[in-house]
Amino acid sequence: MKNIQWLLAARPKGEPTRGDWKHNETQTRSPEKGEILVKVEYISLDPAMRGWMNEGKSYIEPVELGDVMRAGAVGEVIESGDDNFSAGDKVYGSFGVQQYATCSAQGVHKVDPELAPLERYLGVLGMPGMTAYFGLLKTGLPEAGETVVVSGAAGAVGSVVGQIAKIKGCRVVGIAGGKEKCDYVMSELGFDAVIDYKNEDVKKALRSTCPDGVDVYFDNVGGEILDAVLTHINLRARIVICGAISQYNNTTAVKGPSNYLSLLVNRARMEGIVVFDNIKHYGEAARDMSGWIGQGKLKAKEHVVEGIDTFPDTLMMLFRGENFGKLVLKVNHD
């Protein structure tokens, strides 16, 4: 079968451009023993992809030039060379930005389309949900009654962070861009307050929305917002560094947090997290989160864009704050 793929053609300087990608047409390959052939249905688009395009050591190997762009995805097994999978199984795996993937069955796991729509396994029941769950609970260590602030509050990770913090009895303040996202965070997700960073002075708004200071800050954005929150943290605050989407496309140096000495004054902590470290505990997290979804305490929203051909442009929506909910690419198979 014909298989359309997006290959990494060049390492971007600053914002990725169309020229950094190669649109490739190839043929599917039958799976060998231990492999499966998957028809990809939804591809996860994540801020982390920007980092995978760079050369050099990170928490994961970079994507090599000429390789299919790495991406988490869900789809259906259409041919299996592995005893654990059969044609018709719905599966999650690192299938890449392509219509079909022939890959080792290792690291692939089945998902239940009865329990939740397939695309949800890329959001609240996938990496973003796991990132929120473990980052908040294991590193943020929120206690009931504390104030938790989260940036990217309407996003795939931030929306889950805030909802879990509410479940744990915290006062939750979101930071998001634009009225529509802010309204969603308040009325749909039930946060206690929201700051619209596009239309408000974040420092001032932190003072009014967090009268008792900030105990936990879950940071998805970095830059000026991280700096603003640092001026308002409490003694022994925990700052979870999950991402820094405002800085990923910088062509100059990343803006470090000028107010980091607030960590000293407040004996506070700033700690980085990578979701893969918790892989052995994904099961517990999925059970907790499915339970909360069932009870209506945890809501999810996906932003679905159709057509694998739109990939280079659709990815950029993340960096422009144009997506509203977990961004996924729905793969068309003509």
Next chain:
Amino acid sequence: MKNIQWLLAARPKGEPTRGDWKHNETQTRSPEKGEILVKVEYISLDPAMRGWMNEGKSYIEPVELGDVMRAGAVGEVIESGDDNFSAGDKVYGSFGVQQYATCSAQGVHKVDPELAPLERYLGVLGMPGMTAYFGLLKTGLPEAGETVVVSGAAGAVGSVVGQIAKIKGCRVVGIAGGKEKCDYVMSELGFDAVIDYKNEDVKKALRSTCPDGVDVYFDNVGGEILDAVLTHINLRARIVICGAISQYNNTTAVKGPSNYLSLLVNRARMEGIVVFDNIKHYGEAARDMSGWIGQGKLKAKEHVVEGIDTFPDTLMMLFRGENFGKLVLKVNHD
């Protein structure tokens, strides 16, 4: 008796200048009940003093304009209105930059001049020693075999950090400025390696002196050196933020650590410390450290400058890296 004091006359912008201080001559006051009159012998000069000169909230109240500059000091009780102290007692307290202090006996404690020279109670047996002990052991959490890097390695805090890390079985690399300090760190303190930041490329030198990466970084300086170490940390590294002497006199914004996203990649932690939080445990620390001094495992060096009149200039030695060992001012009483 005549009492010469230094008062804070203005809040400095950038480097403190002579005009920020007022030289004042007054008379001593007899102690009331619960007070003591102390003849101050040695005054501790510390980087933290720069922070106390600023307005606004920090981990401690700022010094008010017109007040005697705050300083830890040691001296002799010459008149006591408190049952716990008698004339002739040698004591440590926050006596300020002056020849004589009449103050509440609360927070003052006796020191033993037989056990160590008086000025040592401002260094390894005082705040800098306690800062090193608790910052390294409680926040740095070094394990035998790990690599510990410390900046300001020849200084009052750094020299103790490195020696305690050696006692705990770590590989220790110091960062200091100039050949004399670097030689001292190697030959007297027994560090495993040293980097002369004034004459070496710190990033390169970190690669060669820390072939297994950095597990604990104890930071006294901030700025470029913190940024360089961030590029070379290991998974789950602990960065102890004790100070940032390179930044205290900035007139522009503090330089935040541009490479802070290394915390994310390495799931590492950056945490601030303030020594006063450990006040209940100073006793244990003093016992440990006295023991190590007795065994010759922990060495101390003070840099004594004579004459209270030199205070404004002597303080500046800290920010220029001109002191070599714990900087103390020996008070003259004509």
